[in-house]
Amino acid sequence: MVDVATRSRMMAGIRGKDTKPEMILRRGLHARGLRYRLHDGRLPGRPDMVFPAKRAVLFAHGCFWHGHDCPLFRPPSTRPEFWAAKIGRNREVDAQSTAALADAFWRVGVVWECALKGPGRLPLDLLLDACAEWVVGEEPILEIRGIFTNHVASAGAHDPG
Numbered sequence: 001m002v003d004v005a006t007r008s009r010m011m012a013g014i015r016g017k018d019t020k021p022e023m024i025l026r027r028g029l030h031a032r033g034l035r036y037r038l039h040d041g042r043l044p045g046r047p048d049m050v051f052p053a054k055r056a057v058l059f060a061h062g063c064f065w066h067g068h069d070c071p072l073f074r075p076p077s078t079r080p081e082f083w084a085a086k087i088g089r090n091r092e093v094d095a096q097s098t099a100a101l102a103d104a105f106w107r108v109g110v111v112w113e114c115a116l117k118g119p120g121r122l123p124l125d126l127l128l129d130a131c132a133e134w135v136v137g138e139e140p141i142l143e144i145r146g147i148f149t150n151h152v153a154s155a156g157a158h159d160p161g
């Protein structure tokens with residue numbers, strides 16, 4: 001069990017402040033002329049950004065809280081069962097929200113934290129351009145994640161040949 005002070009330091013470290021994935025996205029898309037509603041509680045999963053006219057929502061997912069299958073996700077060594085259950089529930093909620101949104105004809109985009117920070121991050125301008133294009137386009141789904149070149153498979157998957 002970690003004390004409150006330690007835990008809040010951990011949270012601050014994990015979530016950051018100005019570098020929060022959601023804030024990076026919000027600033028970047030706003031700079032590209034897109035306008036959105038924030039955290040619309042009327043929609044499943046309370047999406048971070050909602051573009052009503054484009055029938056699109058965007059989530060900025062932290063790799064830890066949403067249990068991403070990537071090197072940024074490291075299960076805590078203390079209370080592993082607690083965290084496994086908690087993160088498992090988060091993933092369940094994510095899946096249900098995505099399905100409910102798609103059923104209601106929303107286009108659903110997810111940008112993972114590892115695409116925005118850490119060793120696998122993408123060039124920020126390219127990432128933001130891709131998001132903005134998706135928002136104004138027609139594609140039903142967007143998922144952007146970091147690229148970890150030490151993983152041969154993911155490097156190969158991005159080889160245009």
Ligand SMILES: [Zn+2]
Binds near residue numbers: 070072112113
């Ligand atoms: Zn990730």
